[in-house]
Amino acid sequence: MSYELPAETLQWRRKVRAFVDSELQPLELQAEMNEGRIPAEARKRHEKFAIDAGITLMDTPKSLGGLALPLLTQVAIVEQFGRVTNALGWCYGEVQSWMFEACNADQVKRYVLPTTRGEVHLCYAITEEDAGSDPGAIKTTAIRHGGHYLVNGEKWHVTSYNLANTMVVQAKLQSGEHCLFFCPINAPGVRVVRTPLYAHTYDHHHPIISFTNVKIPVADRIGEEGAGMDFAHAWFRRERLMIAARCCGAMARLIEEATRFAQTRVVSGEAIASYQLIQAMLADSVVDLQAARLMTYEAAAAHDRGDDLKALHARCSMAKLFASEAAFRVADRAVQIFGGRGYMRENVAERFLREIRVDRIWEGTSEIQRLIIARSLLKRGLEATAGNN
Ligand SMILES: Cc1cc2nc3c(=O)[nH]c(=O)nc-3n(C[C@H](O)[C@H](O)[C@H](O)COP(=O)(O)OP(=O)(O)OC[C@H]3O[C@@H](n4cnc5c(N)ncnc54)[C@H](O)[C@@H]3O)c2cc1C
CATH class of the missing domain: 2.40.110.10 (Butyryl-CoA Dehydrogenase, subunit A, domain 2)
Incomplete structure (x- = not known):
């Protein structure tokens, strides 16, 4: 169980983070006050950035002009998009490697590759x-x-x-x-x-x-009639891992915002950051983020190493379960640190609290993730399920 972020991953992370923080974040409030809408020209610009940067090709095979980035790098990229609210991070069409196995050459040409170019949504x-x-x-x-x-x-x-x-x-x-x-x-x-x-x-x-x-x-x-939907497992693994990644991005943003606020908000003559009950909320949030990130990055690295896919299925469920529940706790603590401001729709913590809730529901609820983990434990044992062998 180990992973290390290669220079290429760190470079991607820096580049996407800079885009998210400078281009997407400033539009969050406008979106919140306009039923999620931002100017069409901004939406186009964001998609163009993702296409030009190669983000839409990150999981496309090299033989088809893609980048086929390691999953660890992909997770680090998607994590950055989790830093923004109002789904502004959903600015590009996601093409996933399972599509190239499930679709025939004609469908890849008509649907999958055009998605990477922003022609098919x-x-x-x-x-x-x-x-x-x-x-x-x-x-x-x-x-x-x-x-x-x-x-x-x-x-x-x-x-x-x-x-x-x-x-x-x-x-x-x-x-x-x-x-x-x-x-x-x-x-x-x-x-x-x-x-x-x-x-x-x-x-x-x-x-x-x-x-x-x-x-x-x-x-x-x-696919052929009767061929089944084996690729659905690959689809779920990826979706769950990427939800975990986005939750990590959300937690990082929330902790940064709550810390900044706590250091400047003065109550009874002291910055609230000096109060230990506030520090405890910040500390617990950092622990939640660190644990979620370790699980998510490690599961991605295990995919890249070629670990047994059946065992990895449960590890993606663990990452999704833990990260989505941790992110909700972090958002709730952030609302508390912001006090009354944290309940205002113009506040980032309030928006995240509402938005992150669904990460415990879609792509398999927390209960379904627990069932998958328990089934793996009963079938493969603890070490294989936790990836420690
Ligand atoms: C905002 C949003 C966007 C979505 N987008 C899409 C989309 O684009 N495409 C799409 O197809 N779907 C989409 N979904 C659907 C989503 O994937 C489902 O809501 C989710 O899988 C749960 O299904 P359900 O809502 O029918 O809940 P149910 O299956 O009815 O579950 C209700 C409750 O019972 C629990 N439960 C169910 N089975 C068990 C069990 N065996 N043991 C213990 N507890 C159990 C669940 O965990 C849950 O708490 C979206 C949902 C939301 C909210």
Whole structure:
């Protein structure tokens, strides 16, 4: 169990952090007061930075012009985007290595590579009213008719649908097997049922989308019928690790902001930073960040070393579980340190408190992560699960 940050990783970290702090952070308040919106020109500029810097190519194979950065470096990059609120860090299309295994050459050309160039914007329609933690329970069907499928069903919480042009939809085939499909967001038969409001103030909405006899060509089915969705494990591992990384970025920002405030806020003649009860909150927050970062970076380094993927699955769950719960504790302490100001929407701690809550829910709730960790413990034993062998 060890990792060391190579010079290249540190360089990426510095570069992305400088962008996040100088370009994204100044827009947080404007976004918060405008339902998450920032000027279109700023949004374009942010995407251009990510594309020009190569961030959209970080998990693309070198054979296709990508950078195929070590996962440790990718985690260090994504961590920096976690430093901002209002989803301003979601400024680029994320292409992940599993896509190059799951998609055929034609789909890579039409959907995956254009995502790295900002031409395709994807959103994911998996969850349903009665199927969240247990995606096996989805009811959306894809029935084959010659050269196409007819898709029927309803999807919930489809994040970024309003900013996307293409959906990835999960449906059940006649055989009962699950399959993913690419589908234009405005394909005939696709309808926005409603767009509920959520706790955070994001320009990325999470509408409920219905599918009525939506015709999807066979060419847009991801993988062969019956090939299963083995890549889903790689997908989850990455998503969970990146949530942990963003939570680390959020914790770092919160600690910096709360410390700065504590050093300058004078109460009863003393800066509150001199009060030991305030120091305890800061100290506990640093411990939470340090532990979460160690788990996250180590799990990424273990991927790069080529550790057993099945055991790594539980390690990504541990990182996500710990980092998301730690980040919520840190945000709560930061609100407390800011006092009344910490409850104002213009305050960074208040925004993070609302935003970080969902990290304990999406991509598998904390309870589901605990189940994965416990199953690994029971099946593989402690040392393999914790990565100590
Ligand atoms: C803001 C937001 C954005 C999202 N974006 C997307 C998206 O883009 N695409 C998409 O497809 N989905 C998305 N989701 C859905 C998200 O992944 C699900 O909400 C999540 O997986 C939980 O499913 P659920 O809400 O149906 O909760 P449920 O599965 O109904 O769970 C309810 C409660 O029961 C607990 N529980 C469930 N099973 C067990 C068990 N076996 N043991 C113990 N406890 C259990 C859960 O932990 C939870 O506390 C989003 C959700 C939110 C809130």
